[in-house]
Amino acid sequence: MERFDVRRGLIKQVSSEGGLSALAEGYFEQVESTGENSFLGSHGIMTSISGSYEGSALLIDVTNVPPNFDDPEEVKSAMDARKRWTLFLDDATGYNSKQRGDKAKEWAKKASKAKSAISATRHFIEMADSLPEDKISEAESIIAEIEQALESNDNTKAAGRAEKLNKLFN
Secondary structure (H helix, E strand, C coil): CEEEECCCCHHHHHHHCCCHHHHHHCCCCEEEEEECCEEEEEECCEEEEEEEEECCEEEEEEEECCCCCCCHHHHHHHHHHHHHHHHHHHHHHCCCHHHHHHHHHHHHHHHHHHHHHHHHHHHHHHHCCCCCHHHHHHHHHHHHHHHHHHHCCCHHHHHHHHHHHHHHCC
16 A cells, blocks of 8 residues: 655545546546545556545555566556556646655655654653653653554654654653
């Protein structure tokens, strides 16, 4: 499953134009709507494509089969499928491939920051001699919130809570 950030306001626009499945129909052979903003489909080497908007992100799961590289027609078909895939992602996210990569790095960085804050706080608590019990319980509460946010794939919230956790002992 891949996650792509979606440009602000685009989900509403896509919904008003028939939803994600209507958008996918412009790029893929077989598309079946599974909800207002979700679909199942296939096209060429992509034997299974499932996508949906969740929150402010596009979640996609794709199964690809490699073409026969000795057959020029299959290679050409695979290149066409790849081009369609990229154009679909451009339209479904509002970002080009470089921007999608930058957003993915930013997303991963937020998760990393949150995990680092948890680790640093737990280490600090272990090393400290006389921390008030209320500070420790507040820290554990924030850590639980961060872990919950990370588990639900809300890295933005996790990073925000991590900032609060870092300020707690400063």
